[in-house]
Amino acid sequence: MTDTMPPDLLEHALAAKGFMPPDEGALLHRVARERLPHGPALEVGTYCGKSAIYLGAAAREVGGVVFTVDHHRGSEENQAGWEHHDPTVVDPELGVMDTLPTFRRTIARAGLEDHVIAVVGRSTTVAAHWRTPLSLLFIDGGHGEQPARDDLASWAHWVMPGGLFAIHDVFPDPADGGRPPYEQIYLPALESGAFEEVEVAGSMRVLRRTSGVAGDPLG
Numbered sequence: 001m002t003d004t005m006p007p008d009l010l011e012h013a014l015a016a017k018g019f020m021p022p023d024e025g026a027l028l029h030r031v032a033r034e035r036l037p038h039g040p041a042l043e044v045g046t047y048c049g050k051s052a053i054y055l056g057a058a059a060r061e062v063g064g065v066v067f068t069v070d071h072h073r074g075s076e077e078n079q080a081g082w083e084h085h086d087p088t089v090v091d092p093e094l095g096v097m098d099t100l101p102t103f104r105r106t107i108a109r110a111g112l113e114d115h116v117i118a119v120v121g122r123s124t125t126v127a128a129h130w131r132t133p134l135s136l137l138f139i140d141g142g143h144g145e146q147p148a149r150d151d152l153a154s155w156a157h158w159v160m161p162g163g164l165f166a167i168h169d170v171f172p173d174p175a176d177g178g179r180p181p182y183e184q185i186y187l188p189a190l191e192s193g194a195f196e197e198v199e200v201a202g203s204m205r206v207l208r209r210t211s212g213v214a215g216d217p218l219g
């Protein structure tokens, strides 16, 4: 068994609708393979399941389960008139985004329904009731300031000691992209003293929890 994506699932991941470049997806897959034997992984920001295939591939190989949280109504930049809007994922009756049907088809076609579990709801609401230490946390949810701040405050303390915390769309140089994942998630996580950086690929950063106990405040 190598640590690269199984070819059948790589094909599904590349074909899936979404926002996960192959090199960053490959890193997600590799860190999920390392961590899943130690407990569940959780993703914030499912969209149509592209990154979930990279995570679910690891679960198929080494066992374990990946929870993926999204209200499936899209972020600000996915709404009509914005840069990342896709009219094919709009509910025709309600006239609002609904990425859940596409996600379900994507994960079913990939054969990952036993490994990738959708949790449909607002990130902060789900987190308020979450009590399980995480072997791996991946945050790729709302990219505005408040949603980014909320995701850090809601989820990072559930990473177990030795567990990994991956953050997407981290751009230290403002010329490369939006600030909130960098300023509201990545920097405060490092400044808390509870995490150290272990891997980088493109805009993906992977931190490891070096102190504290899952569920206790960071720092």
Ligand SMILES: C[S@@+](CC[C@H](N)C(=O)[O-])C[C@H]1O[C@@H](n2cnc3c(N)ncnc32)[C@H](O)[C@@H]1O
Pocket (backbone or CB within 6 Å): 017, 018, 019, 020, 044, 045, 046, 047, 048, 049, 050, 051, 052, 069, 070, 071, 072, 073, 074, 075, 099, 121, 122, 123, 124, 140, 141, 142, 143, 147
């Ligand atoms: C950048 S996309 C995720 C991309 C995905 N990881 C991929 O590989 O294509 C962000 C997702 O976060 C979701 N989202 C934004 N804010 C949220 C919130 N407060 N609670 C739950 N989901 C949220 C949006 O609905 C959207 O599907």
